Amino acid sequence: QVQLVESGGGLVQAGGSLRLSCAASGSIGSIKTMGWYRQAPGKEREVVATINTIGITNYVNYVNSVKGRFTISRDNAENTVWLQMNSLKVDDTAVYYCYANAPLPYWGQGTQVTVSS
Numbered sequence: 001q002v003q004l005v006e007s008g009g010g011l012v013q014a015g016g017s018l019r020l021s022c023a024a025s026g027s028i029g030s031i032k033t034m035g036w037y038r039q040a041p042g043k044e045r046e047v048v049a050t051i052n053t054i055g056i057t058n059y060v061n062y063v064n065s066v067k068g069r070f071t072i073s074r075d076n077a078e079n080t081v082w083l084q085m086n087s088l089k090v091d092d093t094a095v096y097y098c099y100a101n102a103p104l105p106y107w108g109q110g111t112q113v114t115v116s117s
Contacts (some may be wrong), residue, residue: 009111
């Protein structure tokens with residue numbers, strides 16, 4: 001079992017920044033990929049960014065809509081993953097969920113990000 005706890009959501013104006021954090025606990029040694037998904041009202045949950053650590057190398061992927069604006073990072077020693085979100089847009093408004101593949105999928109409770117115009 002893996003537990004994920006997110007923090008850092010909130011209300012921000014367009015063009016602003018937020019940093020989301022996700023702390024993992026439990027069977028953390030089994031975690032492979034971690035990442036962030038989001039779900040906007042009336043839309044399906046979509047992947048935002050993932051990070052997979054193999055040895056000392058982090059392999060990251062981003063959905064096209066956030067490339068150049070969002071940065072995912074991970075500290076395996078602290079069992080934490082972050083999502084730095086810059087140049088936020090109204091379309092980024094959603095509930096953001098932390099994700100871990102261990103190898104079963106685990107989800108956090110979600111944190112609301114609201115971007116106002």
